[in-house]
Amino acid sequence: MAPSADLYRDALNRAEGHVLDWLDSVDSRHVGPITTVEQLTDAFGGPLNDEPRDPGAVVDELARLAEPGLMAMPSGKFFGWVIGGTLPAALGADWMVSGWDQNAAMRLATPATAAAEEAAGRWLLELLRLPAASAVGFATGGTTANFVGLAAGRQFVLEQAGWDLEAEGMSGAPKVTVLVGEERHTSVDMALRYLGLGRGQNVAADEQGRILPDALAEALAAVDGPVIVALQAGNLHSGAFDPMRECIELAHASGAWVHVDGAFGLWAAVSEEWQDATDGLELADSWATDAHKTLNVPYDCGVAIVSRPEVLERVFGARPAYLIQADDGPSDPFARVPEFSRRARGVPVWAALRQLGRRGAIELVERLAANARALAAGIAELPGAEVLNEVVFTQVSLAFGSEERTRAITQRLIADGAVWMSGSNWRGRDILRISVSNWSTDSGDVAAAIEAVAKAIQAVDSGGD
Numbered sequence: 506m507a508p509s510a511d512l513y514r515d516a517l518n519r520a521e522g523h524v525l526d527w528l529d530s531v532d533s534r535h536v537g538p539i540t541t542v543e544q545l546t547d548a549f550g551g552p553l554n555d556e557p558r559d560p561g562a563v564v565d566e567l568a569r570l571a572e573p574g575l576m577a578m579p580s581g582k583f584f585g586w587v588i589g590g591t592l593p594a595a596l597g598a599d600w601m602v603s604g605w606d607q608n609a610a611m612r613l614a615t616p617a618t619a620a621a622e623e624a625a626g627r628w629l630l631e632l633l634r635l636p637a638a639s640a641v642g643f644a645t646g647g648t649t650a651n652f653v654g655l656a657a658g659r660q661f662v663l664e665q666a667g668w669d670l671e672a673e674g675m676s677g678a679p680k681v682t683v684l685v686g687e688e689r690h691t692s693v694d695m696a697l698r699y700l701g702l703g704r705g706q707n708v709a710a711d712e713q714g715r716i717l718p719d720a721l722a723e724a725l726a727a728v729d730g731p732v733i734v735a736l737q738a739g740n741l742h743s744g745a746f747d748p749m750r751e752c753i754e755l756a757h758a759s760g761a762w763v764h765v766d767g768a769f770g771l772w773a774a775v776s777e778e779w780q781d782a783t784d785g786l787e788l789a790d791s792w793a794t795d796a797h798k799t800l801n802v803p804y805d806c807g808v809a810i811v812s813r814p815e816v817l818e819r820v821f822g823a824r825p826a827y828l829i830q831a832d833d834g835p836s837d838p839f840a841r842v843p844e845f846s847r848r849a850r851g852v853p854v855w856a857a858l859r860q861l862g863r864r865g866a867i868e869l870v871e872r873l874a875a876n877a878r879a880l881a882a883g884i885a886e887l888p889g890a891e892v893l894n895e896v897v898f899t900q901v902s903l904a905f906g907s908e909e910r911t912r913a914i915t916q917r918l919i920a921d922g923a924v925w926m927s928g929s930n931w932r933g934r935d936i937l938r939i940s941v942s943n944w945s946t947d948s949g950d951v952a953a954a955i956e957a958v959a960k961a962i963q964a965v966d967s968g969g970d
């Protein structure tokens with residue numbers, strides 16, 4: 506049976522209709538899900554049917570079953586965790602990536618997706634002001650991008666120590682010390698765990714979560730042997746940036762590899778507004794960022810950037826006989842990330858950047874931060890509200906007096922469902938945390954969010970539930 510359009514048309518048309526209905530609903534629906542996994546498991550479950558079913562009917566059923574369990578993450582009123590929406594061109598491109606169904610591993614086999622990803626990589630390096638000769642790998646997210654950067658670091662510092670990591674592995678290897686800011690993201694710890702590097706050694710941070718250069722200098726002075734330093738551009742709670750130039754220069758003076766987790770904060774480098782905050786960022790050895798956060802492409806898309814492509818290829822490259830590979834030229838897409846077969850997830854990045862252009866990318870990031878400032882200023886006016894961080898980027902951390910009141914207001918706000926913000930705990934305090942990461946958030950959404958917080962405060966203070 507030839508895979509003609511007729512075999513797909515019905516399923517695709519129905520899917521398009523359901524997705525457009527979904528997108529039309531996100532602005533006005535209750536932001537959180539209105540059911541539980543347990544309830545949905547029953548709906549989705551039951552015995553697997555014996556006989557095949559019509560593809561279009563399967564798509565319809567899926568849409569109907571899923572609807573109550575979806576969270577309005579694409580909404581401009583979604584401020585939870587750090588979650589971007591999807592730019593229209595990126596979503597269209599993502600659909601085409603599925604439709605083309607290319608295994609994007611090899612340059613010679615799938616030149617179209619390889620070329621689009623390479624172009625996207627060059628645009629990213631230019632926009633983010635990172636060294637043009639860096640290798641760019643498209644990973645599944647920030648966690649894997651951190652894994653890739655830290656894996657390159659592990660390779661490099663062990664090579665410097667004369668250890669053949671490929672042949673010998675980690676058993677008996679010289680001890681690699683990893684210095685991490687005490688407020689690094691959990692995914693850095695996870696990546697270190699996958700790499701067999703154990704727990705990083707904490708370096709003290711200031712009240713905004715920025716690593717203290719003096720503490721880093723002290724820690725570096727006490728280490729003997731290979732060292733990796735993991736810095737952070739964009740703290741989850743404050744949005745703050747580690748002092749890049751000073752820390753990187755200190756680390757390099759000790760022969761360390763410097764990795765920067767910039768899952769959302771790396772994007773500050775696109776605008777002059779954060780010239781000081783990102784000063785020296787380009788001196789690091791590897792960087793991790795997400796495209797599914799600030800750039801607003803669909804899941805899942807992280808970006809790993811490594812200044813020394815040859816080191817990265819020694820970690821992830823391979824030359825088995827059955828592949829089609831060139832003898833020279835750029836490495837294959839698979840040789841930069843831990844996956845062989847994968848979707849062409851860099852193609853939506855190409856489309857997002859094409860849609861935005863340089864000016865649009867700058868405006869996007871500046872707008873997210875301006876909305877965060879407006880939210881902080883508006884909520885600060887409300888009774889008993891306190892903004893806990895310097896709002897330097899897209900993150901706002903709030904408290905409302907006692908821990909109990911803060912928790913109650915957070916719960917009330919989420920239950921009301923007009924907006925979504927996450928509860929968290931920062932520096933020993935329960936907080937309400939805002940992340941402005943959706944391209945579509947506008948001043949109306951900001952006003953609605955301030956109003957929603959005001960209502961939650963009122964409800965809690967009047968004892969109502």
Ligand SMILES: *Cc1c(COP(=O)(O)O)cnc(C)c1O
Nearest residue numbers: 587646647648690692766768795
């Ligand atoms: C989101 C985030 C990560 C992890 O990224 P995933 O895409 O969720 O894997 C890492 N670091 C920071 C600072 C983040 O905000």
